[in-house]
Amino acid sequence: MYEHVKNLHSYFAYFVLLILIIAVANAIIGFATNKKFVSKDLRISLFALIFTHLQLLIGLILYFISPFGMKMISTNGMGGMTSAQRLLALEHPFIVIIAIVLITIGWSKHKKQQTDKRAFGKIAFFYGLGLLLILSRLPWSQWLGL
Numbered sequence: 001m002y003e004h005v006k007n008l009h010s011y012f013a014y015f016v017l018l019i020l021i022i023a024v025a026n027a028i029i030g031f032a033t034n035k036k037f038v039s040k041d042l043r044i045s046l047f048a049l050i051f052t053h054l055q056l057l058i059g060l061i062l063y064f065i066s067p068f069g070m071k072m073i074s075t076n077g078m079g080g081m082t083s084a085q086r087l088l089a090l091e092h093p094f095i096v097i098i099a100i101v102l103i104t105i106g107w108s109k110h111k112k113q114q115t116d117k118r119a120f121g122k123i124a125f126f127y128g129l130g131l132l133l134i135l136s137r138l139p140w141s142q143w144l145g146l
């Protein structure tokens with residue numbers, strides 16, 4: 001069970017990052033060039049939201065069954081972890097959840113904007129900030145085997 005969920009989380013991460021990068025780039029271009037916010041833009045932003053929410057769900061499950069999630073904290077205590085252990089058990093989940101909240105806020109806010117430029121602006125800002133936070137707290141070396 002653990003191996004399957006971990007592999008799913010690990011491979012799904014590529015799609016999440018890819019679609020988020022596409023959504024942020026699309027929104028920045030739309031904002032900067034005063035494009036109309038058409039259904040293609042809606043779909044890209046919605047796909048990015050759905051993928052991050054799915055990854056949130058998988059991540060939450062993983063957190064409870066992985067030896068590097070909650071179990072690590074209960075065994076070693078908050079102060080007894082190495083920095084690599086703290087990244088997996090604490091920093092990655094915590095910061096990434098904040099990032100997903102920001103992305104969800106961006107999705108909600110873009111719907112209420114009066115102009116297309118402002119709709120692109122909300123996606124660009126909130127998704128962009130979320131993406132940066134996610135990138136800052138990924139276990140890169142473990143993930144890519146560096």
Ligand code: HEM
Binds near residue numbers: 053
């Ligand atoms: C722990 C799991 C999850 C939490 C806490 C969560 C939370 C939320 C919240 C708070 C919103 C509100 C956004 C708004 O105000 O418009 C939302 C929207 C949404 N979520 Fe999730 N979600 C979760 C899992 C999922 C999953 C697994 C999927 C899809 C497979 C999903 C798909 C969506 C979609 C499509 C919307 C946008 C609805 C719309 O505005 O049209 N979520 N989610």
Ligand code: HEM
Binds near residue numbers: 063069094097142
């Ligand atoms: C956009 C959202 C997320 C992305 C892109 C992401 C990405 C990743 C990646 C790339 C890894 C390394 C996988 C490997 O070593 O092969 C990982 C590990 C992990 N993630 Fe996430 N994650 C996300 C959200 C979450 C959330 C919300 C949680 C928990 C609440 C979570 C919990 C974990 C845990 C516990 C591990 C360590 C698993 C282990 O090695 O046993 N992740 N994540």
